[in-house]
Amino acid sequence: MINMKKPHFIIKNNFQKSSQKYSNLLTTKILKDVCKRITGHSEYTCEFDNTGYNKGRLATLKYKGKINFISFSENKASGRNSSFQSFPTAIVRYYEERNPKKKLFFYFLPTSGNYETPYFTFMYRLIKTAGAEFLNEEFLTKPIYPFATVEDIIASRDVNKGRNRSNNSTFLTRNSDDSIQIYGKTYGANKKETTILCIALSRITDATINLHQISEKSLSILPKPDLAVIQKLGNIKTYITNQTMERREFEQDDSLRSITYIFNLFVKFGDKKCAFCKCDIPQLVQGAHIWPVAKIKKEPNMSPQKKLKHAINGDNGIWLCQNHHKMLDLDLLKIAQDGKLKVKSGLKKKSVQYIKGMTPITELPKEIVTPNFVEYLEKRNEHLQDSNYCLLA
Template identity: 60%
Template sequence: MKKPHFIIKNKFQKRRELYSDILTPIILKDVCERVTGCRDYTYEFNDTGYNEGRLAIIKYKGRTNFISFSEDRVMGRNSSFQSFPTALVRYHQEENKNKKIFFYFLPSSGNYETPYFKFIYRLMKTAGVEFLNEDDFLTSRIHFFTAVDDIITSRDMNRGRNRSNQSTYLTRGSDNTIQIYGKTYGASKYETTLLCLALSKIATTGIELYEIREGNLRILPAPAREVINNLGTIKIISTDLTMERREFEENDSLRSPRYIFNILERLGPKKCSFCNCEIPQLVEGAHIWPVADIKRESNLSQAQKLEKAIDGNNGIWLCQNHHKLLDFHILTISNEGELKIQSNLDEISSDFIKDITTTNQIPDTVLTSQFVGYLEKRNRAFQDSHYQILI
């Protein structure tokens, strides 16, 4: 009978070494035994092209096995997992239906178990990856996610301090859709791809991927985009502002993924600023300077108006109750960030609002100078004397 056969592209894209230097006979034998049960194997290191995905392929008994290897050097959180989604995409592209994908830890001096790495391992397992040697390298077993909301919560907990470096956001829309807001270039595209492939395994509701484009920067790489499209469970929506321009022309409200993305970047996950409600289906982006008022501003060009309408500084997260109360001017925010209520409101309504509102001051983190600028524009038309401090 034929022995298992390794096919490995030998060249790195950015390093001088070769994969044959790293994937020693001892490692290949161990991988082969764990994947196929056989100790003997044949192999070829192929010098054409680069090895994308830190990948080896073993063909054996009609099955194509993809094995992606961990980094063998200490890497930062953004670069450590850039290869794996490429391997996963390659696996999905494989036409042989009899296929499996594995992950193998290589010895390295780095920490294998940072909270972020553990989050990524769980996503990988959810996406269908088998870990070949986790017991040798990790102190606790990796559990796959069983519910989308666990992924959303874990994603929020593992967000880097510098939000702009971690520009994939996962949340739900008011219709319960799972929404992925992802920059589709740079390091974020790898995380976006992995999130999509993991979510599609366990989601029971629709998934929308909003591709956040910037100028001519690339959309998700074509192979990843095609694989995500072929899953049939994820709707890819490009946000090149075409939708926003049309909406802005036609409506006084603005349905804009770009605006939501900008608020996510500014404030983090959805959480009502007035009551701390974190149920994403109930929390919306609320304009401070309303879209209708922006449209009436005579000394701004159309492009400048749209810019104001989608500016993350021109918004806060509010639950549906508080959003309506603000829109109808039953509640207002002073230029100093104090939350105020209409003075002549009946007592029952007033008591209800006090019950559901947990603060009377917008936190300093939200109250940037740009935000205050929008407050001043909003409040131009209002008499502060008609409102009083809550509580």
């Protein structure tokens, strides 16, 4: 007979992808420590449940009508994708719990490897912002500060450092109307990062957040339980984007505000930053087509499918602030095929000085001026007489 007066652990014993058991991993010493930190008592009862799998590296600890969820760290700090697979599952499970007397904790198990890399630290901060308490934070050398603002999160993600950026990354930004946008792929480990990001964001802002789920072929979305939690948060609107939908819009609509295009620019360049002046205020920076969509649409003898491909290609664009975007679209500025910036001749001297003053970058870096990019430049510049332009530098 279980003495229910003592704190009582229930732990699913089986791993999903390994033959080891949680009963071997979570020793008496560890469980005592967890129990003491949560309830103030070291005495507990424990039940290892051999049905199903432990999803979320999770234990529950019931005491005095409260249910505590404890998610345990991986035993080995490895790649960014595998080390935080479990926590999102745990937080979803926590949100699904109907008992309002509930709490969510994170506990560091003895770990090998470097578990205080910038990425890990970012994730700890996100986990704390999402509402989890760290039971043994002293395990780390530095304290974990939750994020206070959306800008704080955007800056800390630091996707411009390159190594954090990939086709599977989740990107966070603001649009010109100040709305918060999340762009995320719906498969791979990053879909899980998206869930924590959404929960953390919803706890620090009441503003509307638009979550764009980018799928490539079939219509795929985040896992149903994750999506259900996200939709219950109240201020997150979820959208699905795939190529079938974008083609329909592309064929019907004159302007192309393609989500996939913006996502592709994020993958290529990282966070929004004007290529001409480095302005990185996300509300002021836009995706600017090199070969304009209106022209692509008028291209004779090209299938709609191919046109769309060009319209959403990350090589067919750069980030530009609103001023520079406008100047490029008015042909006041031109990007020559070698990547150098040119200004239209015949402008007032003061105007040229103004443009020079606000355009510190006079040549795009080589890594942007790829052969694909140059092809788009050629299309863009077809109608522009080079003799009408002078070098900006």
